Ligand SMILES: C[S@@+](CC[C@H](N)C(=O)[O-])C[C@H]1O[C@@H](n2cnc3c(N)ncnc32)[C@H](O)[C@@H]1O
Ligand code: SF4
């Protein structure tokens with residue numbers, strides 16, 4: 001008798017390590033969950049090291065050290081060195097606030113491969129208003145200089161929304177001036193705090209079209225100097241994005257508390273069962289945990305997607321968005337123009353974007369309950 | 376980048392932030408760059424290991440040819456084309 005053929009599951013390529021949710025900034029577009037993990041529930045150094053070792057053995061090539069602010073972890077240098085030791089390419093995703101030149105030097109010496117620095121606006125006024133932190137802009141310019149001086153490739157990441165969409169051209173100029181090799185123009189994905197702030201963040205369609213045209217022109221003009229990657233806003237798109245390259249296909253996200261998620265917003269789907277790296281190996285989580293198998297492949301799909309020629313291109317889009325907008329995590333993502341709900345979300349986006357005065361930001365903060373007692 | 380950038384005197388090297396690594400899981404060499412990974416074959420990996428920022432392209436070609444017991448002219452065009460291609464992908468400096 002033949003042994004049952006195991007369902008073929010590709011090896012993951014990326015690990016998003018959310019080392020902490022602590023962060024000095026308060027970006028209202030932050031994709032972190034509203035319910036932030038407290039410091040006391042964070043994984044310890046040894047557990048993170050085991051996770052990186054297991055990730056390397058599982059086939060992970062890149063790890064993104066993120067958060068929150070990853071450099072708020074006292075063991076950030078040790079963890080970076082461990083990634084280099086087990087052979088994983090390391091990318092530090094940072095706001096720059098809290099990074100000293102000494103820390104950066106130690107990270108580079110430990111084997112850090114790449115830095116992705118976020119920027120909230122093209123000048124101090126916009127940047128610091130969005131970040132909810134005075135002086136953040138100048139700090140970012142300084143950190144960018146250190147990275148370039150250390151010889152590391154620098155990527156600038158700008159999350160775009162109503163409050164800074166008029167600056168897209170200036171952000172391109174800023175990336176060139178800072179010596180970045182890559183710029184990510186990432187239109188806001190409406191998860192976590194961004195979802196709560198959607199009415200304040202949603203840009204108007206003509207502004208989106210203008211921003212896209214500016215980026216496309218800049219791409220041609222700056223070929224060989226700057227690579228520009230752009231994420232087009234979902235609510236105005238024709239097709240949805242493949243969430244994380246397909247659910248459970250390319251990447252693993254580990255939250256500060258150790259919960260392993262197929263994407264960083266997956267916890268918004270309440271019926272999913274997530275396994276924690278404290279109790280399970282990364283390999284078991286990847287292959288067998290209920291959350292990773294729930295929407296892997298195409299079996300779970302509604303007919304609309306399963307019979308669609310794009311089923312294995314966008315994998316039916318975002319499950320979290322399907323739940324939030326269609327009330328069913330296994331529905332076609334309403335960002336897809338084939339979804340029966342598509343016209344509703346377009347109308348909603350347009351209605352929000354044309355309000356004369358957007359509502360004030362609800363800044364990202366630890367809730368009183370989640371905040372740590374003073375040490 | 377045009378093919379004529381690959382002169383004999385050029386000194387090819389992997390830029391900072393690009394790494395050559397053998398991946399046990401996929402049983403293949405990989406060239407890792409920010410947000411990207413390229414699967415490359417054994418022969419290409421052998422050539423890239425010689426691109427150390429010290430050897431000239433002429434030396435890289437001569438040593439590769441010697442390793443395969445071939446005349447340099449046999450591998451010359453392939454190596455230049457491969458390096459120009461990787462340079463255009465911004466994972467090699469020429
Ligand atoms: C959550 S942040 C954590 C790292 C660090 N605090 C920072 O902001 O760079 C990780 C990355 O996601 C980006 N980001 C945050 N919220 C986003 C959203 N709603 N949509 C798209 N990208 C977002 C940030 O700009 C950053 O590059
Ligand atoms: S997006 Fe802003 S608030 Fe969220 S973690 Fe990064 S810097 Fe902090």
Ligand code: SF4
Pocket residue numbers: 239240304305306308309310311312314315316317332333336337338339
């Ligand atoms: S119907 Fe489903 S698979 Fe087809 S494009 Fe829309 S979301 Fe993607």
